[in-house]
Amino acid sequence: MTATDDAGLTVGEAAGSLRVTVRTLHHWHEIGLVAPGGRSASGYRLYGAADLARAQRVQLYRELGLPLEEIGALLDGGDASASLIEQRDRLLTRIDELRAMVNGVERMIDAGSRGLLLTARQQAEIFGPGWDPAWVDEARERYGDSAQWSEYAERAAGRDASDWQGIAETMRSLDADLASAMREGVEPGSDAANALAERHRDTISTHFACSHAMQVCLARTYVDDPRFTAHYEAFAPGLAAWLQRVIDANARAHGVDPATAVWE
Amino acid sequence: MTATDDAGLTVGEAAGSLRVTVRTLHHWHEIGLVAPGGRSASGYRLYGAADLARAQRVQLYRELGLPLEEIGALLDGGDASASLIEQRDRLLTRIDELRAMVNGVERMIDAGSRGLLLTARQQAEIFGPGWDPAWVDEARERYGDSAQWSEYAERAAGRDASDWQGIAETMRSLDADLASAMREGVEPGSDAANALAERHRDTISTHFACSHAMQVCLARTYVDDPRFTAHYEAFAPGLAAWLQRVIDANARAHGVDPATAVWE
DNA sequence: CGTGCGGCCTCACGTCGCGTGAGGGTCAAG
DNA sequence: CTTGACCCTCACGCGACGTGAGGCCGCACG
Known part of the structure; x- marks a missing residue:
């Protein structure tokens, strides 16, 4: 039919x-x-x-x-309805997990494309009046392709304002200690100077793994880029150049030739 | 160190x-x-x-x-940011998929626990004034554990008001045709009566797979439950009893003994 | 000096829902 | 009789490990 x-x-x-x-x-x-x-x-x-x-x-x-x-x-x-109710719960928890991931991914994207997740106002509060938010853009422009920028961005994504506060203070106290060490006549290559160089390297390493060779390259910029120079000169005249000699001597002590050192 | x-x-x-x-x-x-x-x-x-x-x-x-x-x-x-952007898109599409599933699951849960997804007002509009929304609850109470109720609920979850409209009309026209066939003297067991019995079975099968034995059980309720009897008597006096004889005869023609037929 | 116990090693199979062949029979049309 | 589209049964692959099995290594305790 x-x-x-x-x-x-x-x-x-x-x-x-x-x-x-x-x-x-x-x-x-x-x-x-x-x-x-x-x-x-x-x-x-x-x-x-x-x-x-x-x-x-x-x-x-x-x-x-x-x-x-x-x-x-x-x-x-x-029992269909039992399965369905359980399934709804599974789906909802899974959705929550995925949303948390989206959140994290977006933080990372923002950190990578903006360099910092802080507003200009927050940056001014944390880093002080000598800070120009445009520097972050410039840095991203110049180093955005490097592995170190990726590392920096990854870590930046996980930091909030109070974390940055702590980092900024660490850096300020390092700068102050560098300045007084220079004034006290600490000689590059001495144990005290090498310890300071290592402290500088550790501080930089909060942002990305910094080798001695990389540190040497950074020190060059401190001397060559007038903005960095000005930052250190504000603490003590001649500090940028002295810091470079301190870093170079420490690098040599770790088997790196400052004259030929390259990034990476 | x-x-x-x-x-x-x-x-x-x-x-x-x-x-x-x-x-x-x-x-x-x-x-x-x-x-x-x-x-x-x-x-x-x-x-x-x-x-x-x-x-x-x-x-x-x-x-x-x-x-x-x-x-x-x-x-x-x-390229980290490329991966991250792609990942965000993947996550968002996945979330949309899961949300659609949640939606479907909730429709099914509601269909199973309420029997119908229509409001009382919609039910009155579609099924006419003789309809009592409480019947759905009673049916769920009595048959909610059966496989047929599951099937019914699954299908109900996929239907909207206009689907129900069509189903209600099909059932009304079947009732009318049954009544006129009885008045015209169609004999149970005749080809015409058997065709009508099959049409009845097909109609029930829009809700769940209905065997001849199940159909016989249904016919018993038409005669035994005064509310069903009243429904058919309103179309034509004696219709419930006549329909049972039609269904029983058709079942016999398909090898089912109406006297011993059981659900399932 | 042996002995036990916990940690390490390398296979290797199981998970979940199929996709994708490999190698070979079956069916209807030309 | 051939061709091409279908069908069959293995059997591996995916992704990120979990979970043993069988055996070596190192340290503490008697």
Whole structure:
């Protein structure tokens, strides 16, 4: 009467009408989720109306993200609403996890593209009046491709204003100690000077792993870039040049030739 | 100076300080993501400071959901911000997918617990004045544990008001045709009566797969439950009893004995 | 000096839902 | 009789490890 005269559809036909792949039906058969009602004489799977109906129910629950095993239990008399409620909870917790990831990713993106997650006002408060927020953009422009910038950005993404406060204070006290050491006549290459050089390197290493060679390169900029020079000269005249000699001597003591040292 | 006197940590120690499992470090080594700096004389992995730093960077990106392969490329000089932007998009699309699933799951939960997703007002509009919304609750109470109720709920979750409109009209026209057939003297067991019985079964099957035996059980309720009886008597006196005879005769023609037929 | 116990090593299989061949039979049309 | 489209059964691959199995290593205790 209802004119499906034959014994059923082949996998390909069933797959077509269900809009799934043949492999999917094979898999569902393998795990006993949807078995074809029978086989043709030559071993072809034959799916009857009841099989197709079951497969459709499987699809319905699969679209809700339920694991196939649970769908099987559910279709064979299990408690649907219990599974559904559990599934809703799983989905919601997963969504929360993903949202936390999005949050983190966006912090990282911002840190990488802005250099700092602080507003200009916050930067002024934390780094003091000598600070120009445009420097961050310039630094990103020049070093944004380097591995060290990536490292810097990763760490910056995890810092908030109070973290920066601490870092800024550490740097200020280092600058002050450098200035008084110079005034007290500490000689580059002396133990005291080398200790200060290492303290400088540690401080830089809060931003990225800084080798002795890199430190030498940084010291060059302190002398060559008038803005850095001005920063150190404000603490004590001649400080930039003295710091370079301190860093160079310490580098030599660690087997690095300051004359030929390169970044990386 | 900074007093990590030895050549590095063993896997267990490294795993402890990184708060990952030993197996995870093994895996990262296998795929070349984080290799230990060296080995002890007896073949133990030894992780140095640089290795631990790299592992920490891996953790950072792993928490953002990036695949390990991409993290590897990224740490070895790849473009971090490109990966991050792509990752954000992947996360957002995934979140949308999960939200759609939550939506579907909640529809299913509601359909299962309420029986219908329509408001009482909508039900009155669609099913007419003879309809009592409390019947749905009663039906859920009595049949909520059956496989057929699950099927019904699954399908109900996918229907909106206009779908129900169509279903209600189909049922009304069937009732009308049954009444006129009875008045015209159609005999139970005749081809015309059997065709009507099958049409009834098809209509019920929009809600769940209805066998001939189940149909016989339904017909019994039509006669036994005064509310169903009243529904049919309103169309034509004696209609409920006549319909039962039609259904029973058709069941017999399909090899089902109405006297012993049970649900399932 | 042996002995135990905890940590390390290297395979190697299991997870979940299929995708993607490999190698070979089946079916209807030309 | 051939061709091409279908079907069959293995069986590996993915991603990020978990979980043993079987065996070596190192340190403390008797």
